[in-house]
Amino acid sequence: MASPAATEPSSAVAGFFSAGFRPFFLFGALQPALMMALWVPWFLGLSHLPSAMPPVAWHQHELMFGYVPAVIAGFLLTAVPNWTGRKPLSGLPLVLLFVLWLAGRGAIACSDWIGAATAMAVAAAFLPVLALIVLRELVLAGNRRNYKVVVALGALFAAELLFFYEVDRYGFAEFADRMAIGTIIMLVTIIGGRIIPAFTGNWLRQQNPGGLPPSFDRFDMACMVLAFAALTCWLIAARIDALAWPAGMLMLAAGTAQFARQVRWAPLRTFAEPLVTVLHVAFFFVPAGFLLTGAALLSGDPGLRTAGVHAWTVGAIGGMTLAVMTRATRGHSGQMLHAPASTVLAIYVPILLAALARIGAALAPELTMVLLPLSGTCWIVAFLGFVVLYGPLLLRKA
Incomplete structure (x- = not known):
């Protein structure tokens, strides 16, 4: 034996x-x-990969x-x-x-x-x-x-x-990059649009009685259709310059609609539970990305264009994935659905700072040598924070 x-x-x-x-x-x-x-x-220019x-x-x-x-x-x-x-x-x-x-x-x-x-x-x-x-x-x-x-x-x-x-x-x-970002942002708006109001509603029922976020309805569907149209036009505008103006207008409309959609989910009532709040903070970068990208298309400003892309990639994608991973790991490992201070300080705050610093570097290129390393460092801290704090839960026997 x-x-x-x-x-x-x-x-x-x-x-x-x-x-x-x-x-x-x-x-x-x-x-x-x-x-x-x-x-x-x-x-x-300080190193090289093969x-x-x-x-x-x-x-x-x-x-x-x-x-x-x-x-x-x-x-x-x-x-x-x-x-x-x-x-x-x-x-x-x-x-x-x-x-x-x-x-x-x-x-x-x-x-x-x-x-x-x-x-x-x-x-x-x-x-x-x-x-x-x-x-x-x-x-x-x-x-x-x-x-x-x-x-x-x-x-x-x-x-x-x-x-x-x-x-x-x-x-x-450029075209493929836009296609990938657009696909992922649509997934964030679809999945986030279902889980954020649901998780918020569950928490509000227990801790903050009052009105609850509405279920997915026709307004949400209209916002999704508008977002898809804006992202599709943005994608095609990578090859057809004449579409920059209509793509920009659609982006501004989609950003406004996604922001209005998020307001209906009562984000300001969730501050007592970071595990819920972080979902709202991450989703906020979705409309921010639409608005920045729309402004870039209308003005031709490369800084705004880069800022919009990184609002989506660092803020929305990075933030939302960390939010979902922390919640799912806690739930499937038998932990309380509560984000302790260690999670907030080691994961949620750094990923927010990473997004803000990366957007700032795009809007103030003279500060790139300061803000870009800061953004990269905060990004690394956030993900290593997840590994250190949640790795033991993931390695634990089922």
Whole structure:
């Protein structure tokens, strides 16, 4: 009979790969911290990576097609079993999926050594494999209403292929970058538009009686349609300059609508619980990104354009993913749905400062050498804070 010491490591590994959120949230948080630690000095000319991609393209790729898919995988592989009633992906299949994601990160970072084509093939394999896994579960359960998540994964995969083409041909990717950002922001507005009022309502019922946020209704649907139209026009405007003005007007309208939508969720009544407040703070960067991007399209100001993109990527995407990961990890590990001071100070405050500093660097380029490193440092602190505080919960046996 094997001794307890001999079986404990395998048991720990089995526990870690018992649910998708465990490996993908933990290493998904490690990856953006490491990415930023490598990218800032590379961007400032202080170091170099053996990547065939230029620094900005590598940074874009690893955020949009590295970090974000990891969080999506962790979320979907946990949510789909709840949607379908089927067993979650675990064990060896989950290990292989995780290794595929990890291989993509290494391949892109070392693409100068292994060849760009090989690196792209390895990196691009993750999203379609994840989409097929999710689609299989939905089809077997007859769950058609959630096919839209597979469509979103397909759009993100198409954006990644286009990204590789643009970088290979032009040395940078604008159309694919906009396509990826637009796809992810639509996911944030859809998923956030459901979970934020729901979680806020649940908390208000217990702690702050009064009016509750309305359920998803026709106003929300109209805001979603307007956001989709604005993002689509913004995407096409990357190739057709004449669309800059209508895209800008649509962006301003969409930003105003998303802000009005968020006001209905009673964000100012949630300050007593940071686990809820952080969702509202992160979502605020969605309308902010629309408004800044709209102003950029109408004025042609490159600073506003960069500020708008980073309001979405650092503020909305970075903030929302950390908010969801902290809440989901606490919930699935049996912790109270309350964010302690350590979570606020080590995760929520740094990611907010990272977003504000990055937007500030875009609007005040003369301060770039101060604000860009500050933003990068705060970003690293936020994600390492998640690893330190929530890693033990993710590593704990199910």
